[in-house]
Amino acid sequence: MRVREATEQDLDAVIHVGVTTWRATYPPITGEAYVEEGIAKWWAPDAVLPGIRAGTVLVAEVDDRVVAMASYSVFEDHLMLWKLYVLPDSQGSGAGSALLSEVIARAGDLPVRLTHLVGNDRAHAVYERLGFVESATVPSPIDDGPEEVVMERSAVGWFTEKPTLVGSAVVLRPFAEGDVETMAGILADPEVLRLTGSVHSTDEIETETGVPDEPLREWYTTRNQQPDRLDLAIVDTQSGKLVGEAVINEVDTGNRSASFRILIGPAGRDRGLGTEATRLIVDHVFRTTVLNRIELCVYAFNARAKRTYEKVGFSVEGVQREALRYDGGYVDAIVMSRLRSEHLGG
Known part of the structure; x- marks a missing residue:
């Protein structure tokens, strides 16, 4: 598995990861209308390309196939992880963890924040296991959409949390x-x-x-x-x-x-x-x-x-x-x- 910054040649593959994962994951939580509106808003080429050009979109590839993507922005007091998606047939492969590890490394001394939809219990459990703590619940950016859970991971050390x-x-x-x-x-x-x-x-x-x-x-x-x-x-x-x-x-x-x-x-x-x-x-x-x-x-x-x-x-x-x-x-x-x-x- 290889993690790297996405290039403009990866645009279609990045969009494919996002659209495929959204359609496979979110309808039971949000309904079809939210999914299609979100895809049109956040997965159109002109919505994805600026992040690729800024170097803030990462991909994980296996055998030259892009199987996962992440995008983020760095602010003065935190790094915001906007997207982290893995193709359904590659979930459990470690691609998501590999991307998240790279994002955390790029955060340096900054905490990492992210959001996930209320009701996405699987994502919540994964992020908790990786050291993220729920800090707030915020309204959906899409009208009538489900609320989103805000989670944050401190940058005080890789092994601050001692797992079982x-x-x-x-x-x-x-x-x-x-x-x-x-x-x-x-x-x-x-x-x-x-x-x-x-x-x-x-x-x-x-x-x-x-x-x-x-x-x-x-x-x-x-x-x-x-x-x-x-x-x-x-x-x-x-x-x-x-x-x-x-x-x-x-x-x-x-x-x-x-x-x-x-x-x-x-x-x-x-x-x-x-x-x-x-x-x-x-x-x-x-x-x-x-x-x-x-x-x-x-x-x-x-x-x-x-x-x-x-x-x-x-x-x-x-x-x-x-x-x-x-x-x-x-x-x-x-x-x-x-x-x-x-x-x-x-």
């Missing part, structure tokens, strides 16, 4: 009061200590107590307050127990990249929980932010983790030779990454 991500085997959720005791035990597990490179010898493992100290307590009680990183607890659906954590950190906004790490305690191993947790958080990040690249390092003696990352689509890029000192020897670190275009099907 639900899979079949795990749930990823924000950290809660009381999690620190469980995490202290997980972090003191000998295999976790060795495979994460937290110690340099087997002897050091034996000194870990699994009792949380004040710095560790402060760490986990402040994870939900960090807008520049995403720390989520991994809960085993079967047992309901906290078994680990998944983290997106080291965000480079200029290059649209970030790092990823995950750890699973003994209660959650060898059942595919790490694979599903990795897939859930990576998918969430690519669909709700403008990040283009997620990278990680895994030590060469952690073959199980490497297989997990490969299952989710991470590719080996290289090796940091002898990156970890352990028990008198040195261990390589394998560098892996996943790109937005790979994940979203581009």
Whole structure:
């Protein structure tokens, strides 16, 4: 999938996206008369072309076919998203999220506003999931049309909102009061200590107590307050127990990249929980932010983790030779990454 600014050659394709989506979506909400009046007012060539010429119309294309479009205007105190439409046969493909992510990136430090028709519950749920909050209800710009809901997304950070991500085997959720005791035990597990490179010898493992100290307590009680990183607890659906954590950190906004790490305690191993947790958080990040690249390092003696990352689509890029000192020897670190275009099907 490719997101780019529309050109004048895209005019017919942009109009096709809008008209097709309007006729497929709005009649049950607004009636046919509103739809046809709106198409005549907002989807005529002379209504669409100025935005294309101004560089404020974006398209998403798959295999050289335009499947979605967005248009916006930048004002002094906000960016207004006027249109965001995806062809019915491409809805659920990630095209809408990709366009919205690009719009949010172009907003910079400005909040993003949009409107949708009252009664369009599907759109409302999608925007809420992406961090938009309802702020007002306004009259329709068309006589006798339905009211419109105004929603706004703050620009304070990509990860200000901490989601709950639900899979079949795990749930990823924000950290809660009381999690620190469980995490202290997980972090003191000998295999976790060795495979994460937290110690340099087997002897050091034996000194870990699994009792949380004040710095560790402060760490986990402040994870939900960090807008520049995403720390989520991994809960085993079967047992309901906290078994680990998944983290997106080291965000480079200029290059649209970030790092990823995950750890699973003994209660959650060898059942595919790490694979599903990795897939859930990576998918969430690519669909709700403008990040283009997620990278990680895994030590060469952690073959199980490497297989997990490969299952989710991470590719080996290289090796940091002898990156970890352990028990008198040195261990390589394998560098892996996943790109937005790979994940979203581009």
